[in-house]
Amino acid sequence: xxxxxxxxxxxxxxxxxxxxxxxxxxxxxxxxxxxxxxxxxxxxxxxxxxxxxxxxxxxxxxxxxxxxxxxxxxxxxxxxxxxxxxxxxxxxxxxxxxxxxxxxxxxxxxxxxxxxxxxxxxxxxxxxxxxxxxxxxxxxxxxxxxxxxxxxxxxxxxxxxxxxxxxxxxxxxxxxxxxxxxxxxxxxxxxxxxxxxxxxxxxxxxxxxxxxxxxxxxxxxxxxxxxxxxxxxxxxxxxxxxxxxxxxxxxxxxxxxxxxxxxxxxxxxxxxxxxxxxxxxxxxxxxxxxxxxxxxxxxxxxxxxxxxxxxxxxxxxxxxxxxxxxxx
Amino acid sequence: xxxxxxxxxxxxxxxxxxxxxxxxxxxxxxxxxxxxxxxxxxxxxxxxxxxxxxxxxxxxxxxxxxxxxxxxxxxxxxxxxxxxxxxxxxxxxxxxxxxxxxxxxxxxxxxxxxxxxxxxxxxxxxxxxxxxxxxxxxxxxxxxxxxxxxxxxxxxxxxxxxxxxxxxxxxxxxxxxxxxxxxxxxxxxxxxxxxxxxxxxxxxxxxxxxxxxxxxxxxxxxxxxxxxxxxxxxxxxxxxxxxxxxxxxxxxxxxxxxxxxxxxxxxxxxxxxxxxx
Numbered sequence: 064x065x066x067x068x069x070x071x072x073x074x075x076x077x078x079x080x081x082x083x084x085x086x087x088x089x090x091x092x093x094x095x096x097x098x099x100x101x102x103x104x105x106x107x108x109x110x111x112x113x114x115x116x117x118x119x120x121x122x123x124x125x126x127x128x129x130x131x132x133x134x135x136x137x138x139x140x141x142x143x144x145x146x147x148x149x150x151x152x153x154x155x156x157x158x159x160x161x162x163x164x165x166x167x168x169x170x171x172x173x174x175x176x177x178x179x180x181x182x183x184x185x186x187x188x189x190x191x192x193x194x195x196x197x198x199x200x201x202x203x204x205x206x207x208x209x210x211x212x213x214x215x216x217x218x219x220x221x222x223x224x225x226x227x228x229x230x231x232x233x234x235x236x237x238x239x240x241x242x243x244x245x246x247x248x249x250x251x252x253x254x255x256x257x258x259x260x261x262x263x264x265x266x267x268x269x270x271x272x273x274x275x276x277x278x279x280x281x282x283x284x285x286x287x288x289x290x291x292x293x294x295x296x297x298x299x300x301x302x303x304x305x306x307x308x309x310x311x312x313x314x315x316x317x318x319x320x321x322x323x324x325x326x327x328x329x330x331x332x333x334x335x336x337x338x339x340x341x342x343x344x345x346x347x348x349x350x351x352x353x354x355x356x357x358x359x360x361x362x363x364x365x366x367x368x369x370x371x372x373x374x375x376x377x378x379x380x381x382x383x384x385x386x387x388x389x390x391x
Numbered sequence: 392x393x394x395x396x397x398x399x400x401x402x403x404x405x406x407x408x409x410x411x412x413x414x415x416x417x418x419x420x421x422x423x424x425x426x427x428x429x430x431x432x433x434x435x436x437x438x439x440x441x442x443x444x445x446x447x448x449x450x451x452x453x454x455x456x457x458x459x460x461x462x463x464x465x466x467x468x469x470x471x472x473x474x475x476x477x478x479x480x481x482x483x484x485x486x487x488x489x490x491x492x493x494x495x496x497x498x499x500x501x502x503x504x505x506x507x508x509x510x511x512x513x514x515x516x517x518x519x520x521x522x523x524x525x526x527x528x529x530x531x532x533x534x535x536x537x538x539x540x541x542x543x544x545x546x547x548x549x550x551x552x553x554x555x556x557x558x559x560x561x562x563x564x565x566x567x568x569x570x571x572x573x574x575x576x577x578x579x580x581x582x583x584x585x586x587x588x589x590x591x592x593x594x595x596x597x598x599x600x601x602x603x604x605x606x607x608x609x610x611x612x613x614x615x616x617x618x619x620x621x622x623x624x625x626x627x628x629x630x631x632x633x634x635x636x637x638x639x640x641x642x643x644x645x646x647x648x649x650x651x652x653x654x655x656x657x658x659x660x661x662x663x664x665x666x667x668x
Contacts, residue, residue, distance in 0.1 A: 083503065084503065084506060084510055087507050088507060088510065091507075095519065095520070095523060098523055208647065208651070209643070211650065212595070212643055212647035213639075213642075213643050213646075214602050214603065214606075214618075214642050214643070214646075215603070216603065216606045216618075216622075217621055217639030217643070220625060220628060220635050220639070221635075221636065221639070223628060224628055228628065228629055325509075325510065325511065325512040325513065326512065326513065326514070328512040328514075329512045329513055329514025329515050329517075330514065332514065332515055332607075333514075333606070336607060337625075347515060347518075351518065351522050363515070366512050366515065367510055367512075370510050371510060374510075
């Protein structure tokens with residue numbers, strides 16, 4: 064069988080493997096949210112202050128909340144298949160629309176975080192590994208240990224205290240300065256300016272992870288036979304590090320970046336709520352307290368799908384980076 | 392035991408961690424002696440900076456003593472971290488042992504379940520669970536355990552897979568030992584060290600999750616915790632930086648200490664790994 068056909072079969076196999084997991088997540092979330100006391104109608108009625116039982120029953124019928132559970136689940140599953148994630152009673156908008164609106168800020172935050180964390184992690188790991196047991200190595204290791212143990216929300220607040228309140232370098236919250244009506248490049252710069260502190264906060268934890276991983280990975284590759292061979296051929300030490308070792312050492316870092324996407328979504332809930340960043344994490348948190356079932360189900364389904372998709376993509380990248388990995 | 396302690400004591404970082412952890416344990420144990428009143432109660436002038444009006448670490452907008460909150464919060468963090476980890480290890484060991492020992496369809500089923508739990512963004516899942524069950528010590532422990540067990544299950548499964556065909560296990564089969572006895576009495580003791588290591592590191596993660604939940608307002612409303620203190624001090628950032636700062640340092644030190652001890656345990660219990668690096 065040709066290589067590309069094998070690759071295609073591998074992708075299909077992984078897709079089919081992922082399906083039951085996604086389905087199980089949908090069903091489980093549905094039942095979990097059913098377990099919660101009170102539904103959206105209770106919340107709406109509570110906010111209105113005066114809702115007659117008749118009106119509440121009418122609302123329930125309108126939203127289909129009076130149907131038996133299996134019917135509600137079946138309806139939900141059917142809707143998910145057609146990418147109809149239902150209607151948010153709270154925001155009076157389709158869930159898919161709400162999620163799409165909030166998706167871009169979260170994506171922005173996550174992409175910049177991954178780039179910063181992987182970039183600096185690789186760099187710091189490289190510096191630590193090439194200066195093994197020197198002061199650079201020790202300093203980087205201590206830095207990684209400490210950031211690994213720091214709660215994200217606390218880092219965020221401390222950065223606000225230092226860089227926003229005292230130094231005034233960065234804004235305290237939000238994604239852009241809406242009162243200024245920036246357009247074009249001014250708006251891009253404004254958003255980037257707001258993005259700095261949330262990105263640093265969210266990336267610190269992962270930075271520690273990637274630094275340690277990169278260092279260990281470099282050290283492991285250093286001990287391999289091909290390094291000895293290269294050295295015997297007279298290849299310079301610099302070339303060994305940057306051309307031979309670095310490429311091989313990067314592989315575990317790539318995989319890790321994929322595995323961590325789920326954790327990154329969790330971290331973004333915290334960071335988005337600290338910096339009032341208008342993304343999915345904030346939306347999930349708002350939905351939770353409004354008991355907006357459809358919206359929560361949508362967000363959870365999406366984040367699970369995202370994790371599955373990213374892992375799949377990483378597996379494929381991984382197998383093309385390293386042809387030794389069997390795809391069959 | 393003696394040689395274990397010698398290997399552990401050789402690691403200065405681990406000893407340092409153990410010392411910090413000891414101080415925090417003493418602080419938690421003596422909290423009611425030094426701060427006998429309820430940490431939620433008004434203790435004096437509100438918004439006092441550290442060192443003034445008899446407040447070592449200042450007070451918040453309601454006149455609550457930050458230092459008292461930290462001392463009492465230590466109990467909460469350590470308790471939740473420990474209990475949640477124990478529950479998670481228990482679930483993980485059961486799932487991993489069954490999957491690794493029996494293999495086949497049991498393994499497939501349990502590992503698919505594990506994979507599903509690993510796919511769900513765990514912190515978001517914990518938020519969801521606590522919100523559904525209403526915030527309380529029990530619901531927080533359950534939520535943390537539910538999102539933490541898959542790692543243990545995978546580890547234990549791997550260990551059981553590699554041990555189940557060893558000669559000593561086959562010998563047990565021959566003399567007619569029951570499966571449960573082989574699993575608990577023969578295989579499990581042989582994979583205790585990695586379980587202890589992963590468990591100790593999980594306590595640190597559990598404390599971080601707990602503080603995150605409490606920060607978002609999902610802590611037990613009747614119990615003082617560090618995350619709650621930071622969350623409550625958020626709005627005072629401009630005027631009273633100390634309310635957020637000190638509880639955060641407490642979380643940082645505790646988690647750091649536990650991580651150092653965990654890594655020390657890893658080095659001491661898995662000497663083969665140590666020689667390699």
